[in-house]
Amino acid sequence: MERKEKIPTYKGTILDIGSGYGLVMEALAKAYKDYHIIGLEPAKRNYRLAVNVINGLPNATVVNATVQGWETKDYIDQALLIFPDFRDIKTEGRAIAEKVYELLKPGAEFFIITHIPYAGVYADIAILDEFISILKMAGFSVKKQEVPFDKIPKEIKVSTIYQWYDSPQYRKLKENFSDELTIIRATKGLLPLATERRVF
Numbered sequence: 411m412e413r414k415e416k417i418p419t420y421k422g423t424i425l426d427i428g429s430g431y432g433l434v435m436e437a438l439a440k441a442y443k444d445y446h447i448i449g450l451e452p453a454k455r456n457y458r459l460a461v462n463v464i465n466g467l468p469n470a471t472v473v474n475a476t477v478q479g480w481e482t483k484d485y486i487d488q489a490l491l492i493f494p495d496f497r498d499i500k501t502e503g504r505a506i507a508e509k510v511y512e513l514l515k516p517g518a519e520f521f522i523i524t525h526i527p528y529a530g531v532y533a534d535i536a537i538l539d540e541f542i543s544i545l546k547m548a549g550f551s552v553k554k555q556e557v558p559f560d561k562i563p564k565e566i567k568v569s570t571i572y573q574w575y576d577s578p579q580y581r582k583l584k585e586n587f588s589d590e591l592t593i594i595r596a597t598k599g600l601l602p603l604a605t606e607r608r609v610f
């Protein structure tokens with residue numbers, strides 16, 4: 411008798427943009443077994459580490475690509491950008507916002523999660539505000555909120571950045587850390603703004 415391979419069906423897809431070592435992907439894949447977790451990681455070393463971290467988790471996939479360079483025919487239910495390190499907010503930030511808008515289902519949400527002191531090192535608070543303007547220009551409606559440490563979902567708390575908390579590089583920074591995360595919640599309107607749409 412012919413053995414048919416079981417093809418998993420998921421409730422939806424969560425995209426982790428810049429998944430780093432894959433620690434958040436791993437936590438999400440374990441917490442949301444009926445969702446497909448796709449991580450995008452362009453840095454070869456991080457990508458290889460993430461492949462190992464998610465090894466054996468059937469609902470997690472990591473791809474060695476930037477979000478701008480990634481192609482898919484499927485719509486995404488939720489996108490995450492955790493501790494982004496924009497190279498150039500004007501070009502890369504805009505390309506990311508537009509690509510995520512195109513990938514998301516109408517009504518779906520894009521969460522950008524960062525730490526203001528972290529953003530101050532790699533980006534800048536002004537850069538976060540600029541990213542909010544870019545998100546709005548791409549068609550998102552945007553809300554910014556500060557979330558205290560004890561309210562941060564445990565799946566996010568495992569982020570690579572938190573693993574660095576005790577490294578010498580971070581110890582100094584930590585002195586200035588407030589225990590709050592900044593979460594930018596960008597929602598794609600229910601009516602698609604773009605003229606060119608794929609057919610469901």
Ligand SMILES: C[S@@+](CC[C@H](N)C(=O)[O-])C[C@H]1O[C@@H](n2cnc3c(N)ncnc32)[C@H](O)[C@@H]1O
Binds near residue numbers: 475476506
């Ligand atoms: C500071 S790390 C954060 C990693 C992870 N999100 C975490 O919180 O542990 C930022 C990651 O984004 C990746 N990255 C940079 N530009 C990207 C892009 N355009 N698309 C996807 N990932 C990107 C980097 O290679 C890096 O691994």
